[in-house]
Amino acid sequence: MADDIHGALREAIRTILPDVECVLGWGSGPDPLRSAPLFMKSPEDVERFRAGELAVNNLAVFLPEYAGRKVGIVVKGCDSRSVVQLISETLVKREEVVIIGYPCRGVVDVAKIAAAIGLGNEDLEAGLVERAEVNGDTVSVTVRGETKTFPFKDVMAAKCSICRYPNAVLHDVFIGEKAEAREDSYADLEKYEAMSLEERFRFWEKEMERCIRCYACRNACPLCVCRDHCVASSREPHWLSQADSTRDKLFFQLIHATHLAGRCTGCGECARACPVGIPVGLFKRFINRAAGQLFGFQGGLDPEAVSPLQRFLVDEPTIKEKEWK
Amino acid sequence: MRIGVFVCHCGSNIAATVDSAAVAAAARDFDEVVFSTDTMYTCSEPGQTGIIEAIKTHALDGVVVAACSPRMHEPTFRRAVERAGVNRYMVEMANIREHVSWIGKDKEANTNKATELVRMAVEKLRLNRPLFPKTFKATRRVLVIGGGVAGIQTALDCAEAGLEVVMVERESTIGGKMAKLDKTFPTVDCSSCILGPKMVDVAQHPNITLYASAEVEAVSGFVGNFEVTIRKKVTCVDWEKCTGCGLCTEKCPSKKAYNRFDEGVGPTTAINIPFPQAIPKKAVIDKEFCRYFTTGKCGVCAKICPTGAINYEQQEELAQEKVGAIVAATGYDLFDWRAYGEYGAGRYPDVISSLQYERMLSASGPTGGHIKRPSDGKEPKTVVFIQCVGSRDASIGRPYCSGFCCMYTAKQAILTKDHIPDSQSYVFYMDIRAPGKAYDEFTRRAMEEYGAQYVRGRVALIYPKGDKLVVRGTDTLMSSQVEVEADLVVLAAGAEAARNASGLAEKLHISYDTYGFFVEGHPKLRPVETNTAGVFLAGACQGPKDIPSSVAQGSAAAAKVLGLLSKDVLESDPQIAQVTLQRCIGCGKCIRVCPFQAIRETDFRGQRKAEVIEAVCQGCGLCNATCPQGAIQLSHFTDNQVLAEVEALCRC
Numbered sequence: 001m002a003d004d005i006h007g008a009l010r011e012a013i014r015t016i017l018p019d020v021e022c023v024l025g026w027g028s029g030p031d032p033l034r035s036a037p038l039f040m041k042s043p044e045d046v047e048r049f050r051a052g053e054l055a056v057n058n059l060a061v062f063l064p065e066y067a068g069r070k071v072g073i074v075v076k077g078c079d080s081r082s083v084v085q086l087i088s089e090t091l092v093k094r095e096e097v098v099i100i101g102y103p104c105r106g107v108v109d110v111a112k113i114a115a116a117i118g119l120g121n122e123d124l125e126a127g128l129v130e131r132a133e134v135n136g137d138t139v140s141v142t143v144r145g146e147t148k149t150f151p152f153k154d155v156m157a158a159k160c161s162i163c164r165y166p167n168a169v170l171h172d173v174f175i176g177e178k179a180e181a182r183e184d185s186y187a188d189l190e191k192y193e194a195m196s197l198e199e200r201f202r203f204w205e206k207e208m209e210r211c212i213r214c215y216a217c218r219n220a221c222p223l224c225v226c227r228d229h230c231v232a233s234s235r236e237p238h239w240l241s242q243a244d245s246t247r248d249k250l251f252f253q254l255i256h257a258t259h260l261a262g263r264c265t266g267c268g269e270c271a272r273a274c275p276v277g278i279p280v281g282l283f284k285r286f287i288n289r290a291a292g293q294l295f296g297f298q299g300g301l302d303p304e305a306v307s308p309l310q311r312f313l314v315d316e317p318t319i320k321e322k323e324w325k
Numbered sequence: 326m327r328i329g330v331f332v333c334h335c336g337s338n339i340a341a342t343v344d345s346a347a348v349a350a351a352a353r354d355f356d357e358v359v360f361s362t363d364t365m366y367t368c369s370e371p372g373q374t375g376i377i378e379a380i381k382t383h384a385l386d387g388v389v390v391a392a393c394s395p396r397m398h399e400p401t402f403r404r405a406v407e408r409a410g411v412n413r414y415m416v417e418m419a420n421i422r423e424h425v426s427w428i429g430k431d432k433e434a435n436t437n438k439a440t441e442l443v444r445m446a447v448e449k450l451r452l453n454r455p456l457f458p459k460t461f462k463a464t465r466r467v468l469v470i471g472g473g474v475a476g477i478q479t480a481l482d483c484a485e486a487g488l489e490v491v492m493v494e495r496e497s498t499i500g501g502k503m504a505k506l507d508k509t510f511p512t513v514d515c516s517s518c519i520l521g522p523k524m525v526d527v528a529q530h531p532n533i534t535l536y537a538s539a540e541v542e543a544v545s546g547f548v549g550n551f552e553v554t555i556r557k558k559v560t561c562v563d564w565e566k567c568t569g570c571g572l573c574t575e576k577c578p579s580k581k582a583y584n585r586f587d588e589g590v591g592p593t594t595a596i597n598i599p600f601p602q603a604i605p606k607k608a609v610i611d612k613e614f615c616r617y618f619t620t621g622k623c624g625v626c627a628k629i630c631p632t633g634a635i636n637y638e639q640q641e642e643l644a645q646e647k648v649g650a651i652v653a654a655t656g657y658d659l660f661d662w663r664a665y666g667e668y669g670a671g672r673y674p675d676v677i678s679s680l681q682y683e684r685m686l687s688a689s690g691p692t693g694g695h696i697k698r699p700s701d702g703k704e705p706k707t708v709v710f711i712q713c714v715g716s717r718d719a720s721i722g723r724p725y726c727s728g729f730c731c732m733y734t735a736k737q738a739i740l741t742k743d744h745i746p747d748s749q750s751y752v753f754y755m756d757i758r759a760p761g762k763a764y765d766e767f768t769r770r771a772m773e774e775y776g777a778q779y780v781r782g783r784v785a786l787i788y789p790k791g792d793k794l795v796v797r798g799t800d801t802l803m804s805s806q807v808e809v810e811a812d813l814v815v816l817a818a819g820a821e822a823a824r825n826a827s828g829l830a831e832k833l834h835i836s837y838d839t840y841g842f843f844v845e846g847h848p849k850l851r852p853v854e855t856n857t858a859g860v861f862l863a864g865a866c867q868g869p870k871d872i873p874s875s876v877a878q879g880s881a882a883a884a885k886v887l888g889l890l891s892k893d894v895l896e897s898d899p900q901i902a903q904v905t906l907q908r909c910i911g912c913g914k915c916i917r918v919c920p921f922q923a924i925r926e927t928d929f930r931g932q933r934k935a936e937v938i939e940a941v942c943q944g945c946g947l948c949n950a951t952c953p954q955g956a957i958q959l960s961h962f963t964d965n966q967v968l969a970e971v972e973a974l975c976r977c
Contacts, residue, residue, distance in 0.1 A: 090913055226954040229908050236905075237955040237964030259953045312920040312947060314831045322827070 006051065008175045009074065009102060013046050016072045016098045016173075023072035023100075024062055026055040030126035032133075033141060034110060037062065049074075053134045053152065056107045058082055058267045060222040063092045070096045076104040077179075078159065080168035081265035081300030082222040087170075088303050089263070089310070091225055101168025103179035106152070106160030108134075111277065113141055113155045117148055121277060158188070159268040159281075169301055186289050192282065208246040208253070210276040217280050218256060220273035223263050223299075231255060257283035262291040262307040265300035294318065326451055329385040330361035330443060331376055332421070333368075333392035339426040344436040348391060348421070351440045355447045359383055368398050373405040380409035387411070387453065389446045391419040391439060412455030414899070414961055417446040441974060448973040452966045456899035461940055463549030463895045464649040466491065467886050470541055470829065473501020474872055475864025476654030477523050478879025479886070484532035486887050491646045492527065493555055494537045496585075498603035500524055501656050505586065507686035507694075509872055510736040511767035517602055517689070524604040534646075537605055542643060544832050545922065547941060548859030549649045549895040557642040561610035562596070566634035569606030571598060573626035573635070582614035584691065588681045590699070591691025596626045596635075601689055608634075650859045650886045653843055654879065655829060657820040657865040660715025660723060667786050668714070668816060674700040675794055676787060676814040679710075679733060686740050696744050698813055701792065705748065705812030708741050709796045710734045711784050712754040716819030725840070727819035729871040731758045734817045735768040738777035750777040751809050753784050753798050761873070780807055787814060820869035833860050834943075842868050853882040861885050900961040901942035902949060908956035909934045915948035915957050924948060924957075 013023045017040070027038030027048040035054050040046050051074060059073055060082035075083060080101060086092040111121040119128075131142035140149045153161070160166075162184035168174060195203065215232065218224045231239050232252050239255065240248050256270075264284045271281035291297050295308035296318045308316070315321065330352040334340035345363040352361040360383040364372045367390055379385060388411065390402050395418040403413035419442040429435045465488055469480045472494035480490045492499070503509075504524075506516035527533055542556040579595035586599035595614040598606055608626075616623035617637055627635035659680055663671040675698050688694035698705050712734055716727040731754065738750040752771075757779075759765040771777045784798035793810045800807045822841025830837040835855040836844035843866050846854035853861050863882040864875040889895075902915075902924070911933030916924045923941035927934050935948075935957065949959045958964060 225912055226910055229910050229954040229956065231953065231955045234908070234955060237958070238968065239955065239964065306917060310914050310917050310951065312918050 002176075005102060005176045006049075009051055009100065010046050010049055012100050012173045012175055013040060013049060013072065013074065014043055016100070017041075017043065017046070019070065020072045020098055021066065021069045023074065023098075024059040025049045025074040026051060026057065026059075031124070031129040032131055033108075033113065033124075033129040051102060053106065053108050053139070053156075054132065056110070056157075056272065058220070058222055058269045060086060060267075061220060061269070063097065063222070064225050066096070067092070068096070070098070072098040072100060074100045074102070075168050075171070076102075076107070077163060077165040077167050077169065078104075078265065078267045080170055081165060082267055083300075084170050084303050085223060085263055085265050085300035085307075086225075088300075088305055088307070089223075094303060099168060099171045099173070101171035101174045103176045104160075104163075104166045105179055106156040106163065106166075108139060108152075108155050109157040109272075111272075112157075113139065113150070116150055116155060117141060117143055119143075122275060157268065157272070159266065162188075165301075170303060186285065189282070189285060189289065192286075204250050204253075205246045207278045208249040210278060211246075211249040212276060213244075213249060213252075214275065216273040216275060217253075217270035217278075220269040221256075221260070222267065222269065223260060223265075224256070253280055253283055256280075257287050260284055261287045262295065262297055262309045263299045264288050265298075326357045326387050327383060327385050328355075328358045328360075328387045328389060328447060328450060329376070329379050329383060330355075330358055330389045330391065330447065331367050331372075331379075332361070332363040332439075332443070333372070333390065334363060334365050335392060335422055335426075336366065339392070339422050339439075342426045342430055342432050342435045343421055343439045344432060345391075345439075347436050348439045348443060352389075352391075352443050352447070355444055357387075357451055358389075358447060360385060367392050368401050373401070376402070376405050377409040380406065380411055385411070387415045387417075387450045389417050389419060389443060389450055391421045391443045391446070393422040394418075394420050394424075412457075414456040415450070415453055417450040417453070419443045419446040444976075445970040445973045448969040449966045452963070452969055453961070456960055458896040458899050459939065460894040460896055461549060462893060463890055464551075464647050465489070465890045465893075466646070466648045467890070468493065468541075468551065468553050468646065468648040468651045469654055469863075470651065471501065471654035471656055471823075471864070471866070472496075472499030472527070472535070472537070473654060473656045473864060473875070474503045474520060474523070475656070475866075475870075475875040475879040475882075476501070476652070477520075477527055478876045479652045479654060479863050479883045480533055481523060481526055481530065482880050482883030483886055484530045486883070488532065488887065488890060490530075490533045491553070491555075491648060492533060492535045493539050493541055494535070495540045495558075496599070497538045497560065497607065497609040498586075498599050498605065499527060499535070499537060500600075500602075500604065502680070503872060504600065504602070505588070505680060505687075506683050507688075507690070508736060508740060510732045511761070511763045513736065513739065517600075521602045524602065528604045535605065536644065537607070538609060539644075541829065541832060544651070544834075545941075547943065548857075548889070550940065551648050551651055551859065553646045553648060553651070555644040555646060557644060559612075559639050559641055560607070561612070561615075561635065561637055561639050562608045563634045563636050563639070564605065564607045566632040567607045567630075568632060568634075569598060569603075569608070570631065571608075572629050572631065573608055574598060576625050576629045578623065578625060579614050579616050579619075582611050587684045587691045588678065590677075590681045590684045610635075610637075649890050650861065651833060652861045652863050652882045652886060653829065653833060653835070653855075653866050654863040654882070655823045655826055655866040657869060658823050659818040660727075660821050662714045662816045662818045664721050665714065665816075667784070668711070668814070669787055673787065673789060673794060673814075674698075675705075675812065676816065678816055678818045679730070679737065680818070682737060682815045683733075686737070686744065694744075696741065696813070703812070704745055706745065707793075707809065707811045707813075708738075708748060708750050709784075709794075709809055709811040709814045710738060710750060710752045710817060711796075711814065712752065712817045713783075714816040714818050715821070716817075717755060723819055723821070723840070725819075725869070726758060728758070728869040730817040730819060731768065732761075732764060732871065734815075735759075735771040735777070737815065738771045739775045742775040742777070750775075751796075751811070752777055752779045753796075754779060754781055755783065756781075761871070782807070820865060823866060826866060833857060835860050842866065853878055853885055859889065897940060898944060900944045900959065901939055902937045902944065902946075902957050902959050904935050904937055905956050905958065906934055908954055910954060910956070911935065912953070914951050914953070918947050918951045920945065920947065 023040040026035040029036035166179040332349040349361045349363040421439040542554040577594035584593035684690040782799040782801040826841045861882040863879040927936040
């Protein structure tokens, strides 16, 4: 990302800092390849801010905790949709958040980089990556003194190549030129749809065998706002058993997906956060497409909109029930 | 818990295809079941006594009845266990009749399925807790929607019995379809002579408040405590001042307005009073035809009105009424016969509907009671009546019989002969349906005394020939083609649900069928009730009905309302949503999804929480399904209870 945009972003953050409790952004993480959330409270903190292709996390996940206090947040296009959805669900008040947007050309998929240098995601211990740089269309990573360079598009997160909203859909400040939107035809779902139901079930059973029930997928999800009250850990009601079974694990994923029906903004954090690489984002992709087809609705675009499953209408405008024969 | 299981034979209804004794035997192995038996008729007096005895003998505190649908007998068994001192919500029913014995013939499979359903019921019952209804005061007033003969009957019966009645009529006068009729079968007495006095009674009864030219905008609340918003439509006439003198209608220069009351037979004036006996007798301006609105200039009526009642700037108003019960009496509308291309689809002026013909017959109608062809005003000598236009015809989506057309066609054939003695009527019919008191005799009279030619068969085509219409059909009794050269063709259009009946049904939260008719609580045993407590049906809104049946139902609905509101306090259903405060995160999803506005946000020690307004909650369960963390539970249908049923089924 260009230095002038970084400079302008820091300037924008410093400008709003006196009016807010803190500004959520990104700073350096366990190694130069990975960013971590940065909670900026002073101008000195702002020096450590960095955005761009390595600024992967969706910081909207922290917003509901600040209810009643005013905060700033720096957002990519996808992050902004989470903020919008939270506002539309009244979980975040519009007047309590200052949104700073910038054009996003995509972020890296750390798991893809790890795989490209011959490591598993779980092998990336802190300090292993000595240097990481994005230069134009390439990404260079230095591990144990050895530098490898990849084309950026090869290590870009899958969600970015089909990103329809690379610029913040709602913002108070926008720094830089708007980035170009891409198309999403849900082509990635075709190979799963080609499977029979039995094959799909076997596929998921196999995937779920790896699940360690850490609930990172849930915790990374900006719209999973129940936190300590999640139905997954409740015995009253007792939806899930505590048994270590693939069925219970799959059951949770289905609950998660249905809770996100018509709400999910496709930020992909659930799948990114999964330490064992289960493609849990697929459930949401399916359900998002269904919400679009059934209700003509996409979450996180309009702060005034109400998600179709969170309202009661006698007649859904997109479902012509009375014309059914 | 000590659970008793009672498996019903229902005579042979269940026992023919389910081994009830085997189901009872299997149930003895289920957790906490200490007693089980099979009985011939569990709902019968000895059957219920058996349950009560078993509760006492075996100290039961929960009962499963495996029998019919809970819609049928759940109240029966709830009362039975209550008589034995057990809370009425400690009964579960397993529906082994409608869900098992009536739909499958394989006795072994049926017995297995019945056993599984009993196991599910037992597992749910184990998590049941006693629930207690609360009491609330009821408003002793009733809303009657629709001022036709059925609504009038309900209103008068309720008002006479001392209830306050609010009547809402969307037209500017009450009277409904009956007011448009000339004579009524089978006595051929004058319609307005018998209806008129009742209409006057409505206007004069101290207990009746009438809103004409008004519609129900919204209904909230629940049985005993409905809040109704009534939208008073713009009439451009201040009805407080209007005396119904009719001067405005005489002087109105716009004389080509569509005459809704006369079904378009003859025009009316833009400001009009529908008919001389209108109640209320007040003028209404039809903005579509009023020159003041179409050209911006006129104002004749305003100048002439002796009381200054004309108000072109009048705005819609909303009125609020509190009532304890609602009677829907919205009647029917005629099928739009233009769907039939073979009858000209509306192209031939001398093909008219039965109701248009009725207006022609009426002495107070547009032709002064003279039958005149719309095309040239001549008196027709040959009149053809075609029955079942929009009835009993699946091809146009109307498979049902409208019931009263056979009778009114016979009446119209008789009246035709009375009006024009040298006329000849032909009636094309499918079957004569005349199963009422003195009805069949009446149709015979039309044929035998009045010489109407009845031809059994459908008409294939009507086409013009000179100034006549050739009606070509089949006589299925003679197996021959028939052609009649008619001067006038009258189509006995069938009945369909009143315009926008479904919209009203949705406001009232009652069901309606494919054709828009409102659905009664039970086709035989609850004919005027609906499945929404406190909402009743009268007249043709429930299905096509003639005047005697509509009046009978109007009185029946009144009896139900009076029964309901004879008590000062009503009991609320405890099967409603409950918020578990410690689990609620205050996300508000339940508030948005509630169709009844029964959930509100509340502050609990500085935290945002949801709160159920118990009296408003209808127990629909939408909040329950929406709450992501399961903090809202529907009493008697908690997540754990439903999960227990599912688990039981999966274990089978």
